[in-house]
Amino acid sequence: MIQFLLSPKGRISGTQFFSGIAIAMLVMVVIGFALGTVPSLDGPIILSLCWLLLAWPLVCLLVKRLHDTGRGARWLWGLAPQAILAVLSLAMGGFIPVIMLWLMTLLGVLANLACWSLLFFLALKPGDEGENAYGPDPHLKDQAA
Numbered sequence: 001m002i003q004f005l006l007s008p009k010g011r012i013s014g015t016q017f018f019s020g021i022a023i024a025m026l027v028m029v030v031i032g033f034a035l036g037t038v039p040s041l042d043g044p045i046i047l048s049l050c051w052l053l054l055a056w057p058l059v060c061l062l063v064k065r066l067h068d069t070g071r072g073a074r075w076l077w078g079l080a081p082q083a084i085l086a087v088l089s090l091a092m093g094g095f096i097p098v099i100m101l102w103l104m105t106l107l108g109v110l111a112n113l114a115c116w117s118l119l120f121f122l123a124l125k126p127g128d129e130g131e132n133a134y135g136p137d138p139h140l141k142d143q144a145a
Contacts (some may be wrong), residue, residue: 013127014124015124017061021123025124028047030104066122070128
């Protein structure tokens with residue numbers, strides 16, 4: 001299980017990918033609701049730290065799913081604008097000039113579209129049949145189990 005979450009090597013099926021993403025989202029929702037019940041805690045900072053802890057396991061899931069479709073990890077550069085905007089908005093806090101806020105909002109919408117497009121592509125695209133350059137077919141392992 002640890003290697004599944006922390007290693008970008010190999011391939012995973014769309015079902016495994018979707019399950020991993022759904023579990024990460026569910027964990028964040030539960031943490032968010034739990035933080036909402038304790039007003040003395042700074043919820044946004046704690047949630048940001050939780051996302052940082054989940055970043056590597058999520059990257060590993062994305063890379064393995066890209067491998068299953070015969071694509072390399074460089075496709076993740078499409079998510080770079082999303083990460084840059086998130087870091088900028090956290091670093092600037094509430095001190096963002098209005099024009100920069102509009103620009104960041106527009107770029108944020110486009111970056112979110114790219115992010116969601118990649119997630120839907122990876123969730124719905126059938127993996128390569130048989131072994132590819134990244135390892136054996138995970139679908140054959142699922143059928144054998």
